[in-house]
Amino acid sequence: xxxxxxxxxxxxxxxxxxxxxxCNYSSSYSPSLFWYVQHPNKGLQLxxxxxxxxxxxxxxxxxxxxxxxxxxxxxxxxxxxxMSDAAEYFCVVSEPGxxxxxxxxxxxxxxxxx
Amino acid sequence: DxxxxxxxxxxxxxxxxxxxxxxxxxxxxxxxxxxxxxxxxGPQFIFQYYEKEERGRxxxxxxxxxxxxxxxxxxxxxxxxxxxxSALYLCASSLGPRDTYGxxxxxxxxxxxx
Numbered sequence: 001x002x003x004x005x006x007x008x009x010x011x012x013x014x015x016x017x018x019x020x021x022x023c024n025y026s027s028s029y030s031p032s033l034f035w036y037v038q039h040p041n042k043g044l045q046l047x048x049x050x051x052x053x054x055x056x057x058x059x060x061x062x063x064x065x066x067x068x069x070x071x072x073x074x075x076x077x078x079x080x081x082x083m084s085d086a087a088e089y090f091c092v093v094s095e096p097g098x099x100x101x102x103x104x105x106x107x108x109x110x111x112x113x114x
Numbered sequence: 115d116x117x118x119x120x121x122x123x124x125x126x127x128x129x130x131x132x133x134x135x136x137x138x139x140x141x142x143x144x145x146x147x148x149x150x151x152x153x154x155x156g157p158q159f160i161f162q163y164y165e166k167e168e169r170g171r172x173x174x175x176x177x178x179x180x181x182x183x184x185x186x187x188x189x190x191x192x193x194x195x196x197x198x199x200s201a202l203y204l205c206a207s208s209l210g211p212r213d214t215y216g217x218x219x220x221x222x223x224x225x226x227x228x
Binding site for chain 1: 118145147149154155156157158159162164169170172204206208211212216217218219220221222
């Protein structure tokens with residue numbers, strides 16, 4: 001069965017410093033992996049998607065993630081945090097087939113301090 | 115173009131009552147998925163409908179049901195509400211049933227059961 005584990009429930013950084021949000025996945029096949037962001041009282045917005053084309057995936061707002069099969073990881077990074085990055089971040093894996101099921105991690109709350 | 119629209123945005127119901135939540139997908143999208151997000155957790159998959167047929171079902175009781183209409187809009191029904199059904203209900207639309215098409219989420223319906 002597919003699953004994702006977000007290793008930190010809460011991450012706090014200062015504005016202008018790098019961001020690292022960690023995610024490990026479990027999958028019996030080559031997975032499709034995503035990072036979504038959720039701002040307070042808002043829906044989910046797709047940051048980036050990995051579908052086996054390239055291991056380093058660039059997303060919106062300066063975020064990127066690297067797929068490492070040997071480590072079963074898909075960590076999200078950003079070189080310099082901005083106050084507007086404060087939000088909840090979800091690492092997601094899709095279930096194979098045509099069920100359309102996305103499996104979400106528990107989420108990581110990113111706090112950005114001025 | 116309008117995004118995914120959900121109605122109502124907020125709802126308060128009493129235990130034992132029934133509720134209907136509505137979702138209008140992005141124009142041209144034929145697939146609608148429903149997720150339940152309990153406070154402090156990641157979203158959990160409830161259903162996916164594609165071309166008016168159920169394509170996937172999550173681990174939810176039979177009190178939860180859904181349907182998709184010819185115009186591809188969808189309703190999620192929950193009967194015999196329990197306090198534990200209090201959550202943010204998210205709808206996502208896509209062109210097709212697989213993740214390769216990409217999903218766009220609505221802002222959700224906040225259901226409170228008292």
